[in-house]
Amino acid sequence: MGNLPQQRLLPGGYPFQCTGVDYAGPIMAASRQGRGCKLIKVYIAIFVCFTTKAIHLEVVSDLTSNKYLLALFRFISRRGKPDDIYSDNGTSFVGACNELSKFLKTNCDSLSEQLANDGIKFHFIPAYSPHYGGLWEAGVKSTKFHLRRVLGNCNLTFEELNTTLVQIEAILNSRPLTPLSSDPADCTPLTPGHFLIGRPLTSLPRHDIKDHSTASLSRFQRIEQLRQHFWARWSKEFVSELQHRTKWQKGNDTLKLGALVVVKEDHLPPLKWRLGRVIAVHPGSDGIVRVADITTSVGVIRRAFNRICPLPVDAEFG
Structure with missing residues (x-):
């Protein structure tokens, strides 16, 4: 196993300064509510911060470069412009890089010198080497693995799917990373949400409807049920991954006072x-x-x- 990339170890000035991006999907979505709706394929663009492990999700309607650029512009408007973007050699990513480069070169004279030089550096991992992008591949797994299982045969509209993904994004960014302080009386962990909004991510209290029949729920309640199902599945998996088991070889006493x-x-x-x-x-x-x-x-x-x-x-x- 090789060493971690230098970008993973250097502290950045702000979240998503160095970002990895990948696609997950496809997922079937309904064109509209009611009878006669058509099912369309949509995809999820996943942006992962290299240093804080924060995740940002965007719904994309197809795999063209223009739609990826629109998702990138939405991401920049809400999270800020990254300095470096790492991705695989997908045609959407390569096309977006070429289009942005062409725009900066063509309009270099009309733009101010500061704006022309204030671009984004695109980096592409070697072809057929997904292990080079393990950081965003892990984000794809966290989002896609349980999302497909909780969706099942439920076909949400584009707006409903976007709402569900934003709530899943909050769940993923609420995971505890490390203790926030060494004070024995402080039980607050450091989470990716601290880097995004300066405090832990929380949600409004809602009724537990995980075990309710789908037929008895409205579409609004169905979205909340999907969120609760995703939380129940993903949180158990995440907590289990925190437990390092070392059988037969060696033991590590990790239960220490004040931990x-x-x-x-x-x-x-x-x-x-x-x-x-x-x-x-x-x-x-x-x-x-x-x-x-x-x-x-x-x-x-x-x-x-x-x-x-x-x-x-x-x-x-x-």
Whole structure:
């Protein structure tokens, strides 16, 4: 395995300064509500920040360069202009690069010198080498894997699908990355949302309708049900990935006093994580810690190691 690219390790001045982009899909969407609607293919443009791991999702109607440019302009209007964009060798990305380069060269005289030089550098990974784009491929997996399963045979309109994707974007950007401070009383984690809006991403409280029959729900309620289903599937998978299992080779005692941990809890609402600090550990007869007492916002709880996911600290990143 090669070293991480330098762009992944250098802190940027703002989120999405160095961005990776890829497409996911296709997904079938309805042209309009009601009878007689046609099903059309749409795609998801996924933008991933190299340093903060933040994700931005855009719905794209086809794979032409013009539609990719429109998605790129929407992204820049809301997140700011990136300095570097990394992608694979898809025709949409290469065409967009050529079109932007042609525009800057053709209009160099009419534009001011500062604006002409204020362009975006496009970088393309080697052909047939998707492992070079593992960062955005992971974003594609997080978005696409469970989205197809929660959508099923439900065909949303373009507006409804865009609303669902923006809410999924908030869920992905709410994931805890590392403790925000070393204060034992502070149970706040650092999330990609902190880099985007300066505070954790939250959502309005809503009724739990995951188990309701689809036929009894309106289209508005169906979108909320899709969001809750996506959260229930993705959050369990993400928390499980935080648990590093090392069987038979070696053991690593990660339950330490004062560590910030994510507690696996069922039936939590979207964007709500159960976090706490370890205040006591209970080693077994072999000296290995498998049970700990954790102080949370609802009090002190005792959980086994299979329900506890310690967040990585700075030393583990280095």
